[in-house]
Amino acid sequence: MSDATKDIEHLIELLAKLPGLGPRSARRAVLHLIKKRSLHLIPLADALHRVGTSARECLNCGNIGTTDICDICNSEKRATGELCIVEDVADLWAMERAGVFKGRYHVLGGTLSALDAIGPEELRIPKLLDRVRSEAISEVILALGATIDGQTTAHYIADQLPDVTVTSLAQGVPVGGELDYLDDGTITAALKARRSL
Template sequence: MTNGTEDLDHLIALMAKLPGLGPRSARRAVLHLIKKRSLVLLPLADAMHRVGATVRECLNCGNICTSDICDICQSEKRANGQIAVVEDVADLWAMERAKVFQGRYHVLGGTLSALDAIGPEELRIPQLMDRVKTEEVTEVIIALGATIDGQTTAHYIADQLPTVQVTSLAQGVPVGGELDYLDDGTITAALNARKAL
């Protein structure tokens, strides 16, 4: 771009870092935002500022919320003894969208990976073990993707919890699949047909 557009160039460069957007898509998005300045750009900037100032991780489960403990963890209705272990907040949101799971969650923040030097301490596995000890947990549902790292993580967690029923999602989750990309019906079928690890 020409001189005097440093702010626009910076905005386009930032937008290009978003998943699914490259430089050309980012330029189109920025042009759209500018054309719809009062309807989209200014409200979006305001919302992003508020979210940036208030959003944090739930101290209990790792979900994203605006308080120290998220609504799911605070809900007594969700304290049914089940914890679904997910890799990422997007997976938690996918399961919530399906509206079939009524327990609580635990977000690991990734999966074990010897190649990337990601061990249990780099994830939220120790916090999960603490929750199982302190909350009245009767079942831990491993809701990780059907990848090698996901399965390795699932078996590691199951080995650490010999006194609790550990199950995993069953049919409908393809090998190499990630929860965030699955439709609600597939997630429902997988949750309902979970099996012991």
Template sequence: MSSTSDIEALIELMAKLPGLGPRSARRAVLHLIRKRSLLLTPLAQVMQDVAATARECLNCGNVGTSDICDICESEKRANGELCVVEDVADLWAMERSGVFKGRYHVLGGTLSALDAIGPQELRIPRLLDRIAMENVTEVILALNATIDGQTTAHYIADQLDGQVTLSSLAQGVPIGGELDYLDDGTITAAMQARKSL
């Protein structure tokens, strides 16, 4: 295999990443090659290390480098609050905000009759086990405001009825959002969830 075909293979692989198409991948690869010692070599090493060590937390489904992630291991996080999210990316978004100090549970998707995804295909049975074992007092359903997300939230709420306090994230106008740019569903949710001043 020639070096040119190696570079083309790298471009093709990079183009498969979210947010990168063929042109962006080509620019990124060219930049990496130009900054080989500063970027490409360290990136290749880190990617190799992550490929060898990354694993899913056996408890919550987060991604880390050990069988139980740092969040699940932290005694400070054992406050009885459990935030249920669809995907690891959602967990990371919540962590970036710094607003939640409890533990998480990653479902690995949402219920979907069309795609034949039921509770057993998700981490819902594990969620029910955790609630029974970990002295959970509140479950926060932080699922996306899609039909599948809401169907999943209702299913979980039915399974947990009377066992714990259930809540969900508020929906509506985002901070800094302008009404003119919002869709009808967001405006409707914001109007229905309005609060007194």
């Protein structure tokens, strides 16, 4: 195998490690990139290099950006007194994609888990408590998963913030969802979170 072929195989192996891609998808992606070298491969390589050298975690909230303090934390328009707590950056990005929350965020970096020996100190919970005290936060919105660990984390955080309004996202039937396709836990949560029309 020539060095060039080894480089291509190495690229396929690296892409195959990405979420949602396996060896076959990675091979197709690499072949497409090579065929469209100037249109896709070279700009992608440049972008990967730039992001690889400039991306960093926001020192305040844990978001990913290119500066020490992200654009959301720097925005005076986002200083609403509302702080949305999410498990990871993907959740923050999903909330931003929806475009309905105009406050600031705090990324925990996971959830509490006794089985995995993940306690408050392994997450960004101490930083969260400091932020609530120092940033005049009036409401903490818990946007954590409806898993056992997510709910345990939510209860722990709520217990640590007795003087702040703590809310959580409603859980239940998704927009466009049909009851026949939902699991029992989702139906139960939807029934408990019902509201008047």
